[in-house]
Amino acid sequence: MTYSTPLEARFEADGTQAIIDVAQAAVAPQALEPGKVHVVALGRGQFQQIDLTGPQHTGVPARKSGTTVVRDVDSFLAHFDKHGDESTEVYADVESRTITAVLDAHTADDARWGGHRLELRLRATTAWTAWMGANNDLMSQALFAEFIEDNLVDLVEPDSATMLELAQSFEATTSAEFQSSQRLDSGQRRFSFVEDVQAKAGHKGEITIPATLTLALRPFEGTDPYRVTARFRYRLDRQKGELRLGFKIERPEDTLAAAFEDIRTLVDDGIPEEIAVLNGAPSR
Numbered sequence: 402m403t404y405s406t407p408l409e410a411r412f413e414a415d416g417t418q419a420i421i422d423v424a425q426a427a428v429a430p431q432a433l434e435p436g437k438v439h440v441v442a443l444g445r446g447q448f449q450q451i452d453l454t455g456p457q458h459t460g461v462p463a464r465k466s467g468t469t470v471v472r473d474v475d476s477f478l479a480h481f482d483k484h485g486d487e488s489t490e491v492y493a494d495v496e497s498r499t500i501t502a503v504l505d506a507h508t509a510d511d512a513r514w515g516g517h518r519l520e521l522r523l524r525a526t527t528a529w530t531a532w533m534g535a536n537n538d539l540m541s542q543a544l545f546a547e548f549i550e551d552n553l554v555d556l557v558e559p560d561s562a563t564m565l566e567l568a569q570s571f572e573a574t575t576s577a578e579f580q581s582s583q584r585l586d587s588g589q590r591r592f593s594f595v596e597d598v599q600a601k602a603g604h605k606g607e608i609t610i611p612a613t614l615t616l617a618l619r620p621f622e623g624t625d626p627y628r629v630t631a632r633f634r635y636r637l638d639r640q641k642g643e644l645r646l647g648f649k650i651e652r653p654e655d656t657l658a659a660a661f662e663d664i665r666t667l668v669d670d671g672i673p674e675e676i677a678v679l680n681g682a683p684s685r
Contacts, residue, residue, distance in 0.1 A: 477671075487673065489506055540645060624663070634648060
């Protein structure tokens with residue numbers, strides 16, 4: 402066995418260290434603060450401080466901590482009413498579209514932990530995600546018709562019945578050859594097609610699409626629908642007779658900003674008047 406110092410070797414040889422260890426182990430814990438903090442001898446000159454007020458002994462956390470995430474204003478306000486106080490700070494972050502309450506924020510006179518938080522983390526609705534996912538994307542007639550049929554419930558103008566009929570028209574003419582388009586005075590677009598180009602008397606027809614669509618979409622879960630305008634887009638390949646269709650939503654970022662501002666207002670109205678909703682994010 403190797404010893405780091407001659408003194409350790411002597412202790413091991415004559416049993417002196419063993420005697421010291423036994424003696425230290427026999428010493429009763431010493432109270433630094435009676436009923437609160439004690440010191441226990443572990444032997445070999447080592448001591449351990451035991452805080453009897455700590456959570457491992459009392460079973461009660463020393464303080465509230467952690468971040469609770471909610472998805473709508475009602476849940477935010479319910480949790481705030483339970484845990485917030487007059488010194489709670491609330492921040493609205495436009496960039497991340499979150500609203501955060503620091504429930505144990507510093508007061509004017511005292512420092513607090515700032516580790517107990519509530520966050521309203523908005524989540525996009527399925528409908529908003531679907532329309533934004535297809536935004537500005539030109540599709541085949543069949544795919545466009547399928548998309549319209551799947552999302553008829555969101556259409557306001559033209560109404561769902563009109564758009565369903567239009568979708569069915571595109572489905573019925575997937576094998577037709579589109580030859581020309583004409584812009585009407587109303588802003589609508591008329592497409593002419595021939596269903597059998599090999600036959601001399603091939604069936605000819607026309608399909609008219611509106612210039613714009615008006616949608617009713619909820620950007621975030623727990624919000625009311627917002628009126629959204631989408632402009633029809635198309636591409637006609639006259640050589641192949643192929644027609645591709647799509648739409649472009651006008652300024653979707655404005656709709657998101659308006660929806661977030663409305664949510665911020667609801668939070669501001671629901672918390673105590675003396676607490677302002679600050680524009681920004683809390684420190685970490």
